[in-house]
Amino acid sequence: MSYLIDGLQYSNWSEEIFRQLRAGGVDAVHVTLVYHENFRETVANIERWNRWFERWPDLIFQGFTAADIAHARATGRTAIFFGSQNPSCIEDDIGLVEVLHRLGLRFMQLTYNNQSLLATGCYEAEDTGLTRMGREVVAEMNRIGMVVDMSHSGERSTLAALDHSTRPIAITHANPALWHPARRNKSDAVIGALAQTGGMLGFSLYPHHLKDGSACSLAEFCSMIARTAERFGTHFLGIGTDLCQNQPDSVVEWMRTGRWTKAVDYGEGSKDAPGFPAMPAWFRDNRDFGTIADGLRATGFSGTEVAAIMGGNWARFFAASFGAAGQGAEAQGKRAAE
Amino acid sequence: MSYLIDGLQYSNWSEEIFRQLRAGGVDAVHVTLVYHENFRETVANIERWNRWFERWPDLIFQGFTAADIAHARATGRTAIFFGSQNPSCIEDDIGLVEVLHRLGLRFMQLTYNNQSLLATGCYEAEDTGLTRMGREVVAEMNRIGMVVDMSHSGERSTLAALDHSTRPIAITHANPALWHPARRNKSDAVIGALAQTGGMLGFSLYPHHLKDGSACSLAEFCSMIARTAERFGTHFLGIGTDLCQNQPDSVVEWMRTGRWTKAVDYGEGSKDAPGFPAMPAWFRDNRDFGTIADGLRATGFSGTEVAAIMGGNWARFFAASFGAAGQGAEAQGKRAAE
Numbered sequence: 001m002s003y004l005i006d007g008l009q010y011s012n013w014s015e016e017i018f019r020q021l022r023a024g025g026v027d028a029v030h031v032t033l034v035y036h037e038n039f040r041e042t043v044a045n046i047e048r049w050n051r052w053f054e055r056w057p058d059l060i061f062q063g064f065t066a067a068d069i070a071h072a073r074a075t076g077r078t079a080i081f082f083g084s085q086n087p088s089c090i091e092d093d094i095g096l097v098e099v100l101h102r103l104g105l106r107f108m109q110l111t112y113n114n115q116s117l118l119a120t121g122c123y124e125a126e127d128t129g130l131t132r133m134g135r136e137v138v139a140e141m142n143r144i145g146m147v148v149d150m151s152h153s154g155e156r157s158t159l160a161a162l163d164h165s166t167r168p169i170a171i172t173h174a175n176p177a178l179w180h181p182a183r184r185n186k187s188d189a190v191i192g193a194l195a196q197t198g199g200m201l202g203f204s205l206y207p208h209h210l211k212d213g214s215a216c217s218l219a220e221f222c223s224m225i226a227r228t229a230e231r232f233g234t235h236f237l238g239i240g241t242d243l244c245q246n247q248p249d250s251v252v253e254w255m256r257t258g259r260w261t262k263a264v265d266y267g268e269g270s271k272d273a274p275g276f277p278a279m280p281a282w283f284r285d286n287r288d289f290g291t292i293a294d295g296l297r298a299t300g301f302s303g304t305e306v307a308a309i310m311g312g313n314w315a316r317f318f319a320a321s322f323g324a325a326g327q328g329a330e331a332q333g334k335r336a337a338e
Numbered sequence: 339m340s341y342l343i344d345g346l347q348y349s350n351w352s353e354e355i356f357r358q359l360r361a362g363g364v365d366a367v368h369v370t371l372v373y374h375e376n377f378r379e380t381v382a383n384i385e386r387w388n389r390w391f392e393r394w395p396d397l398i399f400q401g402f403t404a405a406d407i408a409h410a411r412a413t414g415r416t417a418i419f420f421g422s423q424n425p426s427c428i429e430d431d432i433g434l435v436e437v438l439h440r441l442g443l444r445f446m447q448l449t450y451n452n453q454s455l456l457a458t459g460c461y462e463a464e465d466t467g468l469t470r471m472g473r474e475v476v477a478e479m480n481r482i483g484m485v486v487d488m489s490h491s492g493e494r495s496t497l498a499a500l501d502h503s504t505r506p507i508a509i510t511h512a513n514p515a516l517w518h519p520a521r522r523n524k525s526d527a528v529i530g531a532l533a534q535t536g537g538m539l540g541f542s543l544y545p546h547h548l549k550d551g552s553a554c555s556l557a558e559f560c561s562m563i564a565r566t567a568e569r570f571g572t573h574f575l576g577i578g579t580d581l582c583q584n585q586p587d588s589v590v591e592w593m594r595t596g597r598w599t600k601a602v603d604y605g606e607g608s609k610d611a612p613g614f615p616a617m618p619a620w621f622r623d624n625r626d627f628g629t630i631a632d633g634l635r636a637t638g639f640s641g642t643e644v645a646a647i648m649g650g651n652w653a654r655f656f657a658a659s660f661g662a663a664g665q666g667a668e669a670q671g672k673r674a675a676e
Binding site: 039046047 | 377378381382384385388389431433434436437440441442
């Protein structure tokens with residue numbers, strides 16, 4: 001049984017996309033619920049998802065435990081796992097970690113580009129690591145079973161989270177900086193530490209994270225994965241497409257500027273190319289995961305390795321991560337009563 | 339196996355009271371989370387409970403399904419089920435029904451004394467029944483598995499809820515008005531409809547609901563239950579003590595006036611006796627449920643009937659009520675993965 005799991009998407013969700021998830025055989029996907037939303041706005045986003053779950057029960061349902069991956073496969077649906085790209089959703093209140101976990105939040109980034117109450121984002125000039133509250137919140141996330149995601153954090157903060165967290169953490173969507181030195185891509189120090197601690201790296205298909213951007217070839221992308229596997233192993237590698245399908249450019253503007261500035265911030269874009277970049281031609285949407293798997297095989301990965309990268313590693317990580325500290329992986333895999 | 343379940347308490351919770359719950363052998367209790375709180379304040383109250391669950395895991399845990407009653411018994415603890423005495427917690431947002439159910443809210447009163455967005459409270463001069471939103475919210479509560487509680491509602495609204503709800507409803511804490519004509523006590527029309535529809539009536543020990551108030555005797559109280567059982571049957575009867583142990587009088591003031599008036603409202607009290615009335619001498623706290631059971635036996639109830647009234651009926655009602663519509667009682671009884 002090999003699962004297909006995507007480590008991050010933030011699409012403009014619709015029946016069309018849910019049907020594409022099914023057509024592509026995606027068993028589970030970690031979806032972004034929050035960019036800059038506060039707690040109440042986050043709950044409003046959950047309510048929106050609840051309407052989709054109620055409207056398309058044959059296509060999707062909310063995932064809470066790793067057992068929901070198998071349940072999705074068994075019932076021909078896609079399990080949707082919530083995550084936040086920004087700790088804005090917990091505001092200044094550590095108690096909201098447990099509340100949001102109960103509502104299904106399974107990943108939370110400690111920062112989104114900027115300094116947060118918890119840590120430093122990758123666009124700040126100075127990175128001071130985890131704050132006092134950051135250390136407390138990481139411990140609470142560890143206790144409860146919410147994954148620390150450092151995809152948009154600075155180097156020092158990321159290494160500090162790796163060190164401080166008692167449970168494996170994730171970079172759900174980024175690539176090696178050595179391959180493409182974007183500010184969002186990760187150093188070998190970070191990738192090596194993830195490999196050694198049971199963490200996960202989800203390779204991103206967002207063009208700003210790719211060498212040659214939208215023109216990056218499938219062979220080049222898969223070769224980058226192969227080189228990462230050669231250096232650090234295959235056991236911690238997955239896919240985190242960062243697919244933002246059908247989003248208008250106003251959404252990438254919201255991602256970048258939220259409410260923190262009145263000015264324009266182009267983030268990874270530029271004045272000449274401020275909008276969403278076009279996805280690589282070989283990955284248009286959820287129906288194209290087979291193309292990536294083919295590319296990995298062509299690069300020399302074995303069938304077992306391809307299965308691990310395309311979902312097996314995420315499935316194991318979900319099982320180890322979503323339950324309370326001290327629970328066995330088996331207990332954590334139990335499905336919650338719906 | 340006979341369970342001991344209390345249909346409503348709102349005490350000033352402390353380790354002392356949690357230990358009294360254990361000393362009294364209380365398997366499950368429906369606790370009030372909300373009097374006038376909005377959604378965010380309700381979540382803050384849940385956070386407070388989460389701290390208590392974390393601090394005293396040997397005494398209490400949060401109940402989500404009826405199976406948690408058996409789990410409480412098996413592990414020597416008390417399962418705490420949340421409820422709201424006021425729909426203020428869902429504000430004007432029907433989507434919050436599902437969100438709060440996910441957080442464990444299992445009961446919600448459509449009104450607390452006054453007109454709400456959903457229905458009319460028992461202290462209003464005119465009762466117009468369910469509002470437009472009220473009908474929608476009752477349907478959503480039915481779909482999700484949240485119990486409609488009409489303890490503080492007006493007569494017409496209560497009968498309308500009984501009629502409109504497709505699942506049994508509850509009066510978690512009130513007595514027959516025929517016995518003691520308090521505005522909060524219920525007519526035979528309401529009690530009869532509860533009996534016929536699989537609903538529940540929790541007999542209250544709050545002195546303002548008792549004949550002779552704090553001086554009401556155990557025999558008088560149990561005789562009232564016996565007369566109710568003779569008329570309507572035993573199958574829908576339980577206890578809902580309305581115990582407000584160790585609460586300062588400022589809390590009963592908050593219950594009565596919330597933020598809806600700047601004036602003083604004495605509710606069931608009076609200018610001469612504005613505070614909490616003293617509980618009857620034979621029911622000081624959770625250690626005295628055995629006294630009630632003894633009183634019921636002395637009144638002539640059989641052992642089976644006493645067990646049903648002291649918790650068996652609530653247990654069956656919980657099993658039928660807390661899961662999504664259309665789930666069998668067995669599926670609903672499954673414990674959620676913690």
